[in-house]
Amino acid sequence: MSRARDFADLAGSADAGGLTGRNLIINGAMTVAQRGTSGTMTADQQYLSLDRWGARTYNGTGRFSVAQDTTVPTGQTFTNSLKATVTTTDTSGTYGYAIKQDLEGYTVNPLRTGTSDALKSTLSFWARSSVAGTYCCSVRGTAGAASYVFEYTLAADTWTKIEHTIAEPTTTTPSWGRTNGADYLLEWSLGGQTSKQTATTESWQDGNYNSTSNQTDWISNSGATFYLTGVQLEVGETATPFEHEGYGTTLGKCQRYLKLGGAGVYGIYNSATNIEISIPFSPDMRATPTLSMAKTTVTISNKTNSNTADATSVSATNISASPSGAFFAQIGNCNVTSASSGHIAQFRTDEFLQLDAEL
Amino acid sequence: MNIENAQYSADSGENVCVNATIDGVTMSVPLDPANRHYAEILRQVEAGELTIADAD
Numbered sequence: 137m138s139r140a141r142d143f144a145d146l147a148g149s150a151d152a153g154g155l156t157g158r159n160l161i162i163n164g165a166m167t168v169a170q171r172g173t174s175g176t177m178t179a180d181q182q183y184l185s186l187d188r189w190g191a192r193t194y195n196g197t198g199r200f201s202v203a204q205d206t207t208v209p210t211g212q213t214f215t216n217s218l219k220a221t222v223t224t225t226d227t228s229g230t231y232g233y234a235i236k237q238d239l240e241g242y243t244v245n246p247l248r249t250g251t252s253d254a255l256k257s258t259l260s261f262w263a264r265s266s267v268a269g270t271y272c273c274s275v276r277g278t279a280g281a282a283s284y285v286f287e288y289t290l291a292a293d294t295w296t297k298i299e300h301t302i303a304e305p306t307t308t309t310p311s312w313g314r315t316n317g318a319d320y321l322l323e324w325s326l327g328g329q330t331s332k333q334t335a336t337t338e339s340w341q342d343g344n345y346n347s348t349s350n351q352t353d354w355i356s357n358s359g360a361t362f363y364l365t366g367v368q369l370e371v372g373e374t375a376t377p378f379e380h381e382g383y384g385t386t387l388g389k390c391q392r393y394l395k396l397g398g399a400g401v402y403g404i405y406n407s408a409t410n411i412e413i414s415i416p417f418s419p420d421m422r423a424t425p426t427l428s429m430a431k432t433t434v435t436i437s438n439k440t441n442s443n444t445a446d447a448t449s450v451s452a453t454n455i456s457a458s459p460s461g462a463f464f465a466q467i468g469n470c471n472v473t474s475a476s477s478g479h480i481a482q483f484r485t486d487e488f489l490q491l492d493a494e495l
Numbered sequence: 496m497n498i499e500n501a502q503y504s505a506d507s508g509e510n511v512c513v514n515a516t517i518d519g520v521t522m523s524v525p526l527d528p529a530n531r532h533y534a535e536i537l538r539q540v541e542a543g544e545l546t547i548a549d550a551d
Contacts, residue, residue, distance in 0.1 A: 179497050179518045316529055423529035427512075428522040454504045455523040456511040464506075465523070494531060 159379045160243050160257075161322075162188045162389045164367035166204060166216040170387075170396050171430075171490075174203035176223055183494055186218055187390035190236045190494075194329045198226025198233060198355040207363055209262045209295035213380060217262075217365035220326065227356040232329025232346060235364060238495035240422060241312060241319040246371050247305060249277070249319065250312040254304040260375035261298055263324070264363040268292040269352030272325040275302060278318065280344035282307040285337050287350060295363070299375040307340050316422050318495040322369070326362060327355035392422050393494045396430055396487035402439075405479040409471040410453060411436070413483075416461040417491070425491035427455040427465050434485035438473035445472040450488070459493070496535045498545055505550035513547055 168187045175184030177199040181192040184202040191202050205219035220235060241249075248254045259273070268291050275284045282305070288298045305312075313319050328351035332344060354360050366378045395417060403413035417425075429450055437444040447470050454466035467483075475481065501515040504523065513524045513536055524532040539545035 181496065182518060424525040424527035426522050426524045426530060426532045428520050451521045452523040453514065454506065454512060455525055456506055457525055492532075 156379060158370045158376065160239060160369040161237060161367045163386055164378070165214055165380065166218045166365050167383055168386050168390045169204040170390065170394055174201060176201040187394055188237050189218055190238070191220070192234055192236055194232040194332065196226045196231025196233060196355070197224065198222070198231070198327070199224035200233070200326070200355065205363065208365060212262070212366065214365050217363045220362040222355055222358055222360045225356050225358050226327065229353055229356070230330055231327065232325065232332055233327035233355045234323040234325050234346065236321065236323045238318040239320040239322065240316050240495060241314040242316060244320040245314055249305045250308050252306060254306045255371050256301055256304050256373050257369055257371055258299065258301045258373060258375045259369045261367040262295055262365050263290060263298060264293065264295045265290045265354065266293055266361045267352055267354050267357050270350040272328065272347035272351045273300070274323045274325065274346040276321040276344065276346065277305065277307065278313050280321065281309055281342065282340055283334070283343055283345040284340045285334055285345055285348060287337060287348060301373045303339055305340060307342070309342055324364060325351050327351065327353050388419065392419055395421065395425070395491040396489065397491070398483050398489035399486040401483045403481050403483070405475045405477055405481060406466070408476050409468055411467045411470045411481050412464050413467065414462055414464050417459065420460045421491065421493040422459065422495070423493045424457050424459055425493040427452040428490045428492065429488060430490040431485060431488040434483055434488045436470055436473055437482045437484055438475050438479055439482060440479035441474055443473035447472045496532070498536060498539060501536060501545055502548040503550040510550060
């Protein structure tokens with residue numbers, strides 16, 4: 137076979153889904169939900185369910201839930217979608233609401249951001265809403281000092297595939313971080329914030345914009361739903377078929393940002409109530425993570441005095457760590473096994489530790 | 496983020512993290528500016544909206 141034939145076949149294999157690693161979005165098929173399958177906003181900016189997918193408002197009082205759902209477009213190879221549902225309306229028309237994924241500099245460096253030879257990229261996704269109308273999607277550079285907004289249209293309760301080629305991010309304002317910070321902020325607007333609306337679409341501009349005045353006020357509709365799946369951002373001007381990957385591959389990518397653990401971990405009591413543990417991270421996390429409890433009831437086996445019991449209100453009390461591991465972390469309220477300082481303990485509950493290095 | 500009850504936690508006399516209740520959840524936040532929780536703590540302290548208590 138000729139070298140020309142080899143190259144022709146290689147070029148065609150992307151269209152057939154044969155080239156891997158081209159999707160810059162993580163968990164675009166909405167398969168990984170380490171935090172659980174649903175959650176409802178209680179604050180401005182939160183990760184509620186699906187890994188890497190955040191919910192946010194810009195100071196609004198409206199609220200929506202986010203769930204991993206099985207409603208998917210017919211005839212496509214998806215098993216899950218992100219489902220957002222309005223739980224508290226905001227009819228003011230003043231504040232912004234969105235589904236978001238922030239990409240770190242290491243991820244978007246293939247776009248050559250902030251250089252004269254920056255590359256176009258193509259964003260494709262499936263969306264569906266119970267509220268028909270014009271919706272906005274935006275990309276913003278570090279700190280929101282540069283923005284790119286485009287509109288798309290949805291009919292009520294109808295899955296629609298959107299494909300849009302984003303112009304080259306040649307802007308040098310802001311300076312792109314290029315490392316482990318948030319460099320590319322993607323948002324699917326669900327209610328436009330007046331101060332972040334622009335009339336300029338489909339080109340990069342200075343300023344912090346995420347929608348237009350045409351944005352449908354989805355958040356003002358009680359019980360309204362919005363679905364999203366099959367999200368792919370790739371270098372180039374062509375939307376290739378969605379790059380499906382194994383659950384383990386996606387989970388591994390997500391664990392750079394969120395990791396659950398604790399099952400079988402050994403520790404040592406440094407008082408009658410606190411257990412000190414060390415945890416290696418694999419892969420390294422994006423940044424030194426925050427420690428919290430995914431579960432507050434855990435089974436503790438005291439190996440020194442052979443007592444095993446459930447502690448019902450364990451809490452994070454300390455962490456000294458780096459992105460590659462916790463040198464030590466302390467879990468409090470573990471005084472259920474007649475323990476004293478120096479006793480050896482083992483945790484016998486799965487995934488009760490939550491380590492969060494999200495953007 | 497709603498941040499309450501922020502207090503440094505120390506090991507061998509050196510601050511290693513901030514313990515706080517963030518959006519209703521008790522968290523140990525490392526002193527890494529790339530950590531989003533610590534970045535927000537720093538922002539709120541700078542804005543005069545939050546005070547971090549000394550370690551016990």
